[in-house]
Amino acid sequence: MRKFKAPLIISLMLLNAQKISANQVCNTHQVVDALRFNITNHLVYDNKTNLTWYSCRNYGKKNSSECVDYHAVKTWQEALKAVEGVTYAGYSDWRLPSIKELNSIIEYSCYYPALNLSLFPNQVINEDHLENTVWSSTPAISARLPSSKKNGVYVTNLLDGHSSVIPKSSQASYFMVRQGPVHSKPVERPLNDTGITMCADDLVNRLDCPVIGFEGQDAQYGRDALAAAGLLSKIGGGNAGFDFTKLDANGNDLPASSSKWSCVRDNHTGLIWEVKTDDGGLHDKDDRYSWYNPDRNTNGGSSGYQNIAGAICYGYDGSHKTTYCNTYAYVRRVNQQGLCGANDWRLPNNGELRSLVDYSVIHPAIDSGYFPHTQISLYWSSSPSARNDRHALCINFSSSGDNANFKGNIMHVRLVKASH
Structure with a gap:
């Protein structure tokens, strides 16, 4: 299969409103599914998962059509706090995505970056740079993890979409997500939750939720939270x-x-x-x-x-x-x-x-x-x-x-x- 360098074939009229990473390579022409995604006011709504994303990392303010502040990497706690205080487009329930939510937007047919650039534009990717790594809200809580990962958090590298666990004191970028809007029709591809029902602070994982100063973690929303509360x-x-x-x-x-x-x-x-x-x-x-x-x-x-x-x-x-x-x-x-x-x-x-x-x-x-x-x-x-x-x-x-x-x-x- 022929590999294609950006620019890509795009089914939505977004090409003139963005810069495309000159390094991106895809297995096939990358096409935006117009039935899956709605894009308005810099929000990306995914009809298959019922999630709404802010299109820039690190809540990068749009300058005309461009995202900025990609180098504003943060620790995990700083990222949680940064998202917690955001009100955008009338919504104040923004949060970090779980690791499964984060990986739902990864475009595995591409790398440099592994994202659809018509949805998430201006993603400048360089080898070994901190901003390539994106925080999830999912702490690594399994008691059987090796000691080097027991107190870490799951992240995804936008270079190729690979996920791993890194220390919470590391520096990384972040995306913002929220649930909905809820449609009357069933979601086409609902995501399973992660199974995580415990929280973490800066030093210890496997804590009861909530943890003051670390609000907005994976275990506090979604199906797992409902199950833990006996409401699912x-x-x-x-x-x-x-x-x-x-x-x-x-x-x-x-x-x-x-x-x-x-x-x-x-x-x-x-x-x-x-x-x-x-x-x-x-x-x-x-x-x-x-x-x-x-x-x-x-x-x-x-x-x-x-x-x-x-x-x-x-x-x-x-x-x-x-x-x-x-x-x-x-x-x-x-x-x-x-x-x-x-x-x-x-x-x-x-x-x-x-x-x-x-x-x-x-x-x-x-x-x-x-x-x-x-x-x-x-x-x-x-x-x-x-x-x-x-x-x-x-x-x-x-x-x-x-x-x-x-x-x-x-x-x-x-x-x-x-x-x-």
């Missing part, structure tokens, strides 16, 4: 704001107490997920796969590797391509089997796979009560890397991190489908 109505079960239902081999609902199930429906996102087994069969937890996608329109410029490691999955036969241990062949086998009565299974994109991450736990970073046998390892997404066409994006369900890996590496897979 669920169809099924799951930790904090997650809402899962177990499904049998035919795709029928099962009670939460069931000891055997084949799939899980996420009642909030509407996605249905494969459940791994420990029986040596097609869905066995130990099986691994190389990344392979022969579709030139979606593989980022490189199809990957069909048969790089041999017998690392169930049913492998070197003389039959349909049995190869790659992501493409595995999807075809699962659809032929008809897992949970369906034949439209696919590899999830990076955002869909991240929706399962529970940031309150690690080893694994997922609700094991609904997703048993999850390996403490990397899982492939369908999203190719913009920086290197021989790499694709993956999620680490050991620690909730994400990165790009060589498509010939062998990793785990969890398939997804839409509910009907």
Whole structure:
């Protein structure tokens, strides 16, 4: 797939009102979905997530059409306080985004920066600069984190969209977000919350909320906060704001107490997920796969590797391509089997796979009560890397991190489908 340098094809009439980073490179022409985003008065409303963003980092004041003050980096506490005092466009409920909200605006098909520049203009990105890193409101609270990260906060680097944990005393930039406006129609792609129900101060995480001087943290809003207060109505079960239902081999609902199930429906996102087994069969937890996608329109410029490691999955036969241990062949086998009565299974994109991450736990970073046998390892997404066409994006369900890996590496897979 050809890579394109900015300027980009833009479906909204914004090109003349912005500067575009001359360094940005995209896998494909970048097009703004006019049905997804509404832009008015420097606000970006996302119809799929029901979030409204202020388009400049660090509440950079608009000078005509330009954002300024990108170098005004702050500590985490300073960023929380800066957003808390903002009233803009008649709204005074601005806050820092959670790590999942922040990553919902990342444009993984681009880098330098990994943002849609028609929505978030004037993003000047340089290697190793503090302002490339953006704070979330999500503290790292898992008790099993290494000591170097136990008191940190999740951030995203706009260089390529990679997330990590850094100390709260570090300097970084920030975006402002708010919920709504609420529309009468259902949100097309609701975000799962993070699972975080505890807060932090400048020295300690895992504190009860609120913490004076550190208001506006992840645990104080959203589905997790409602669940902690006993105010969230669920169809099924799951930790904090997650809402899962177990499904049998035919795709029928099962009670939460069931000891055997084949799939899980996420009642909030509407996605249905494969459940791994420990029986040596097609869905066995130990099986691994190389990344392979022969579709030139979606593989980022490189199809990957069909048969790089041999017998690392169930049913492998070197003389039959349909049995190869790659992501493409595995999807075809699962659809032929008809897992949970369906034949439209696919590899999830990076955002869909991240929706399962529970940031309150690690080893694994997922609700094991609904997703048993999850390996403490990397899982492939369908999203190719913009920086290197021989790499694709993956999620680490050991620690909730994400990165790009060589498509010939062998990793785990969890398939997804839409509910009907």
